[in-house]
Structures are given as C-alpha cells and as structure tokens.
Amino acid sequence: MTSPTIELYKVSAKIVYFGKLLKEVIAEELDGDITYLEDPADFKSYLDNQSLLTVPDIVLIEVDENPLCFDQVTYIKKNPLLQGLIIVLLGVKEDKTWRRRALELRVNDYYTYPFPYEDFCERLSFLVKFKLIKPKLMDIAQHAEVEYKIPIAKRLFDVLASGFALLCLSPLFIIVAILIKLESKGKIVYKSKRVGAGYKIFDFYKFRSMRSDADKMLASMASLNQYANSEENKDNKSAFVKFKNDPRITKVGSFLRKTSIDELPQLINVLIGDMSLVGNRPLPLYEAEQLTTNEWSTRFLGPAGLTGLWQISKRGQDDMSERERKELDNYYASNYSILMDMKIILKTIPALIQKENV
Numbered sequence: 139m140t141s142p143t144i145e146l147y148k149v150s151a152k153i154v155y156f157g158k159l160l161k162e163v164i165a166e167e168l169d170g171d172i173t174y175l176e177d178p179a180d181f182k183s184y185l186d187n188q189s190l191l192t193v194p195d196i197v198l199i200e201v202d203e204n205p206l207c208f209d210q211v212t213y214i215k216k217n218p219l220l221q222g223l224i225i226v227l228l229g230v231k232e233d234k235t236w237r238r239r240a241l242e243l244r245v246n247d248y249y250t251y252p253f254p255y256e257d258f259c260e261r262l263s264f265l266v267k268f269k270l271i272k273p274k275l276m277d278i279a280q281h282a283e284v285e286y287k288i289p290i291a292k293r294l295f296d297v298l299a300s301g302f303a304l305l306c307l308s309p310l311f312i313i314v315a316i317l318i319k320l321e322s323k324g325k326i327v328y329k330s331k332r333v334g335a336g337y338k339i340f341d342f343y344k345f346r347s348m349r350s351d352a353d354k355m356l357a358s359m360a361s362l363n364q365y366a367n368s369e370e371n372k373d374n375k376s377a378f379v380k381f382k383n384d385p386r387i388t389k390v391g392s393f394l395r396k397t398s399i400d401e402l403p404q405l406i407n408v409l410i411g412d413m414s415l416v417g418n419r420p421l422p423l424y425e426a427e428q429l430t431t432n433e434w435s436t437r438f439l440g441p442a443g444l445t446g447l448w449q450i451s452k453r454g455q456d457d458m459s460e461r462e463r464k465e466l467d468n469y470y471a472s473n474y475s476i477l478m479d480m481k482i483i484l485k486t487i488p489a490l491i492q493k494e495n496v
Contacts, residue, residue, distance in 0.1 A: 151266045156181050156210070157200025159230055160251055164198070167255045178206050182213070185220065193219060195266050201229040201236050211243045224265045288335070288414060288441055291476060296415050300408040307402060314345055314399060321390045322349065327403050333426035334442030340412040342420055343403035347391025404444050416479040417443025418467040437464065440471025450485040 153172045155164060161174055173194070175181045188194070197214065201207045207227070214220045225245045229236060232250050240248045246265055249258060288296075315326045324346055332342035387395065394400035407413040413420060420442040447466040470478075 151195035151262065153196045153198060153262075154181075154184065154194045155198045157198075157204060157228065159200055159202055160228055163251070168259065178210070181210065185214070185217070188219065194223065196224040196226065196262060198226050198228055201227050201233070201240075202231060207236075208239055208243060211240075211245060215243065224262075226262070226265075288411075289476075292414060292441070292479065293411070295476070295479075296408050296411075299415055300405045304405050304409065307405075310399070311402070314394065314402075317390050318346055322388055324349075331423055332420035332442070333423060333438070334413060334420040335417070335438060335440060337426065337438050338412070338442075339423070340407070340420070342412075343406055345391075345394055345400040345403055347388060347394045347400045348386040349388060401444065408444060412442070414441035414443050416445055416482050417441035417474070418446055418470055419443065419448065437467035437471050440467075440474055445482060445486040446470055447482065450482055 151171070153168075154175065155161065155172055156175045158176045161176070165172075165174070173184070175184060199207055199210055204210075211225055211227075214223055214225060226247045226249065227236075227240050227245055229248070229250045237248055247261060318326050326346060328344045328346040328348075329341050330344075331339055333339055391400065404413060408415055418437050418440055426438075447470050448463055451466065
C-alpha cells in the first residue's frame, strides 16, 4: 500500500521566512525558493548582503515572540534597494494593536494562524504578479484616457449647470469660508489627489470639515472603518474607507457634511472637466489601487461624479456593503445616460440630509 502524496502549494517567488513558531507548518505546506531565518542578526545580515540581482520577492515575518518585528519592517521600508519587497506578517494570536501597527507601516498583508493555505499561497502569487505588472496610476491614466471620452451632451450640461450653480452659490461660499476660518486654523478648501474616469488623477476640492491634522490620525482609526468591520471584511482589509462619528470632524464641519455643503467646491471640478455632475465618486489613490482587477476596474470607464447611484440609494447606512457599492459603480459606468443622470439628480436632493455622521 503506497502512502498518499501530499501536494505542496507552489509559489513562484524567492521567499525569506523569519521566525520559528510557524516555520515547520509553512515548510510542510509551502513549496518554492524559501530561506528560513530565526536570528535577528542573520535576518539583517541577509538583507544587507543582497544586490539588485539577488533581492527576494517576499519576506514573511512572524509577529509573535518577535519584539523586533516592526523595526524589521521599518528597516526594509527605509532601504532603497528593498522598496519593492513584498512584506507579509504572520501571527499566532489576533492582536488589534499589532494589526493597527502593520496598517500604519503599510505592509502588504497580515495573516493570523490558522488560515487556508491555498488562499494564502494564491495571495502571495497575486502580490508577486501585481508587483511585476502593476503600472503607476499615472501610466494607467495615459492609456485609459484615450479610451474614455465624456459624451458632448453630458459635458455641455455639466458646464452650464456648474457655472450657473457657482454663480448663484457664491454668497454661501463666502459665509462658509468665514465660519470655517473662525472655528479652526487651516485652509478653507481641502485639496487632495483623487482618481476619476480612466484612472485620471486630479486635485479634488471640498470645504475643510476636519481638523488640520486629520490625515495623521487616519492610521490609528482603522478599527472604526465602516467597510473594514463588515462581514465580508473580517480581516479588516477594505477597498473603501468610511468612518462613523469621525472624531476628526469639527462642529462646523459636521453641519457642512450633514447638509453636503462641504461637497459644493467640487462644482469647480465639474466646470473644468475633472468630474461630471453625475458619476462614480472619485477615489483616493490608496483605494483606487485596490480596484484594478477586471471585476471592479469597470467603474473607471464611466465619469467621476458629484453625485451618483450610491448617494441616492443607501448612503451612510450600515447595510451598504462594500460589494454593493462597487456593483453600483460598475452598473452606472456600463449604463449611464442623460435620462439616468436626470433621475439621479432629482433623487439627490432628498438624499442630501444624512442621518449618520459619515
């Protein structure tokens, strides 16, 4: 009687594994070019002796019983030669503090044992392939912009409507600017990079509704993310970021958000052609980078918009899952029309007053 053959999961990559708690388990399940290290001195020495031709593709680092774990990640991040190294952390016990720290350091993934090895290996293979083929968003934009052109009728309507709205709302803009300036220091209009139609990157305008140090607080608030805490994102990974009762929001900002007045400066984006009145919301770069798969990249084949299907359906509601939002984006990109735009605009006004501060 022959013994059954154990099929190892194959990852076509050069891997360095640091740790000892899961070493034997990984060695039994994973097949590939793997170097195992347990001594922190050996780990640093190994990395220091790499060249452009020998640098590994992936480094797996255990978190448990490894007080130097995050120092090791920081060391890798600061080394110019190792900038493209894929970093995945492995833990034996779940620890929110460790996971939050990993998020702050922007590691590629974090797994807590036990986990499905097939999924784990598929994830590693994907990260390697994505590293090899992932173009910069600017490069994607240069290619995709050729394929996407806003319809003439839609663009004409956007210019006329946004120009008229800016003219009529100019007194309100002045009042809001004064209130923002009186409550807190900082710029009146918040400007950030967003990704719109065809992966085009542009400056996105909003009235500032948060404290001036809001961006620095983001990493420490991962557990409050509405999408990361959903059933489909139990590992706290999400393409979208949205917080309930965001502690970074000022008192004036809270009012601006509840009435959606903070969004009005985007009429400038519409007027100059970065956005349309109706479309899919433009995303921050870190969110757009996670939506480059065939399944979800369809959303970028439609216009970026001031309002859209998401805003008039379940905006701010707990039962709006991340998948639902992405499906709505894809649907609009594939089916948008002037008639649909008019229906969305008419339904947008009742949706402006939100029940939740998100």
